[in-house]
Every structure is written in structure tokens, then in C-alpha cells.
Amino acid sequence: MSQAVNPVGIEVAEHFATADQQRNASMLGMWAWLLTELLLFAGLFLVALVLRVMHPTSVTATALHLKFWIGAGNTAILILSSLTMSAAIQASRLGWQKLMVQAMLATAALGTLFLLLKGYEWYQDYVEHMTPFLDRPYALGGDQASKLFMNVYYLTTALHGLHLTTGVSILLVLAWQASRPGFLSRHQNRIEVYGLYWHFIDLIWIIVFPVLYVLNR
Template identity: 70%
Template sequence: MSASAIPAGPVQIGVEIEEQFHTEKQQRHAAKLGMWIWLATELLLFAGLFLVALIIRVQHPDAVTPAARHLKFAIGATNTAVLILSSLSMSGAIEMSRMGWQRGTVRCMQVTAALGTIFLLLKGFEYYKDFDEHMMPFLAWRPYELAHLPASALFVDDYYVATGLHGLHLTTGVAIVLVMAWQVGRPGYLARHQNRIEVLGLYWHFIDLIWMIVFPVLYLLNR
């Protein structure tokens, strides 16, 4: 091939790139559907833990009762109220984002993150009290009334797995809320990505819903 046959400039290839979504409404629907599917898988994970706790309670009530009495009811009830308030503030953030109120959205998200942090601090204090009472799963010995009851040990271990997973989800949620609150404070973010606030709201409400099941199943029954 001669040098004159080589194109002098970049070659334009006529490839038409189609958008993934035809409309903004379709994009919002797809994002929410994806989150709902993922939350359903997470619910199945927690459902197995709740089912184990309920089976132990039904089959071994005498063993579960002393273990349940060691759980800190006052802290659990306080944390329940804290998460209810956080759901309200998250709902406020969603509504304000729909109206385009940037500052109000940021404030509500900051309140949500603060309430989530309060929950984690209270939960950490509760774990400390459990450690002081030798209720942690990795300890070789437990309180006298539980040491000879395998079902009570299984219940306590299930409690720690369920609350530990919930705490991990909540920690992730607090981090995402703080990052997104910072992003919302940037000009034009709400106009382009308001749907992200609503998807995050689904995740946060899921965290609250899980705790609303944890509290009665682990703290109240057979107490």
C-alpha cells in the first residue's frame, strides 16, 4: 500500500451508542427494583437467624429464659426509639430532595447519620456489659445459670450473629449517608441524582425493619 492510501487523520467509525434507559422514569424504576431484589436476599439471611431463635424458644423455653433476661432490655428499647426517629429523618430527607430543598435534605441526612451513630454507641456499650457478664460467644465460660444449658448458649450465639450483622449493615448505612450528604451539598447534585436518595432510603428503612424484628424476637419473647 502506498503512503498516499493511508488516511491522514483519525478514522471515524459510525457506531451508534444507545442509552441504557430510554427515560428517566425507567432508570428510577430499575434502580429501585435492583435495590428491592438485593434487600430480599438480605431478608432471607436474617430470616434464617430469626427462625433459629424462634425454634430454640419453642423447644427449650427453660434454657432460653435465663439467657434472654441477660439481654439489656432498656438499651434495646432505647435503640428501637432511636431507629424509629432515624426513619422519620430519612423520610424527611427523601421528601425534601423531591422538592429540591438542598439544605433541608443535607440536614435531615446528617440527623439520620447522627441517630445511627447513637445506636451503634449504645450497642457497643451493651456489648461491653455483656462481656462484663461473660456473655460473649468466644468466652470459655458463662454465667452459672447458663453454663450447663447448650440451648441457651446457642441462643446467645444467634443473638450475636443477628445483632452483629445488623450493626455491620447500619455502619455501612451511616457511612453512605454521610458521603451522600456531602454530595448533596454540591451544586446541581439533586437535579441529577435525586433518585439515589430514594434508593438509599430503601436501604435505611430495611435496616430499621430488621431491628423491629430483632427486638421482639430476641429481647421480648420468653423473657
């Protein structure tokens, strides 16, 4: 698609009149998509809460097997990553390209650390026979409510992990692009639009942690 360049040097697609219009359209598109993703997670949260109300004993016994320290640690990691992503956005607005790239890489590193801890937690779940979807003995026997809650836990955290893996991958590519000369004068808005996605990932986990780890202990 051909590009027009406005007087301040920001590339504007031919179907937009101004850079502000293009920026607002990009932000609106991201918000619309994030709302659909929120609805997806909301269904899983609702199932977990209903199970908690209907089968409190089973869900409590299951939740006690979850690694609270990993869930809490990962919550702190993602909150910190939101701060570094916000720093990257602010640096992009000020034209501080080097600081922006460094903050983006720090954000990606924190996201990777989250995934490593989550992978370790899943491994421990496997070792402790807390994987009801596999053809092996389950630690809590034939408790169907417990199995359902654990499957909801895996589905929710795996879906979140997929979003985070995608986010880290995009962020690394974006950081490479942002390190090139002239990026901010043409594509600064990409940093802000992507920032919405990263903050969404953080927000989802901030809901996941109390719903799955805290409420049923």
C-alpha cells in the same frame, strides 16, 4: 460509562431511554437485593424462635440477661431515624437541598448513637460473662441451648450492626455529595433508592427486638 442528559437535566445512562425507566430499574434492583438480605435474617429469626419453643426455660434465662432498656431505646432511635430519612426524601423531591442534607446528617447521627449503645451493651455482656464463644467462664454454665441462643443473638445483632455501619458510612458520603450545587437536578433518585436501604435496616431491628428481647422474658 457515557451519560445522556434528558430535557429536564437529569442524567440518564445510555442504556436507559428515560429518567423514569432508570429510576424504576434502580428501585427494582434495590428491592431485589433487600429481599435476599431479608432471607438471610429470616433464617436467624427462625433459629431463635425454634430454640424458644424447644428450650423455653434456657432461653428465658438467657433473654433476662439482655439489656431490655438498650434494645427498647435503640428501637426508638431507629424509628426516629426513619422519620428523618423520610424527611430527607421528601425534601429532595421538593428541591429543598439544605433541609435534605440536614435531615440526612441527623439520620447518620441517630445511626451512630444506636451503634454506640449497642457497643456498650456488648461490653456489658462481656463483663457479665455472657460470651459463650470466648474462652472464658459462661454465666449460665454448660447450658448448651442457652449458649446457642446467645450466639444467635450475637450473630444477628452483629450482622445488623454491619449493615448499619455500612449505611451510616454511605449516608455521610451521600450527604457530602448532596451538599454540592446541582446534585438534585441530576441525582435525586439516589436519595430515594438509599432510603429503601435505611428503612430496611430499621425494619430488621423492629423484628430483632421482639424476637430476641421481648418474647422470652
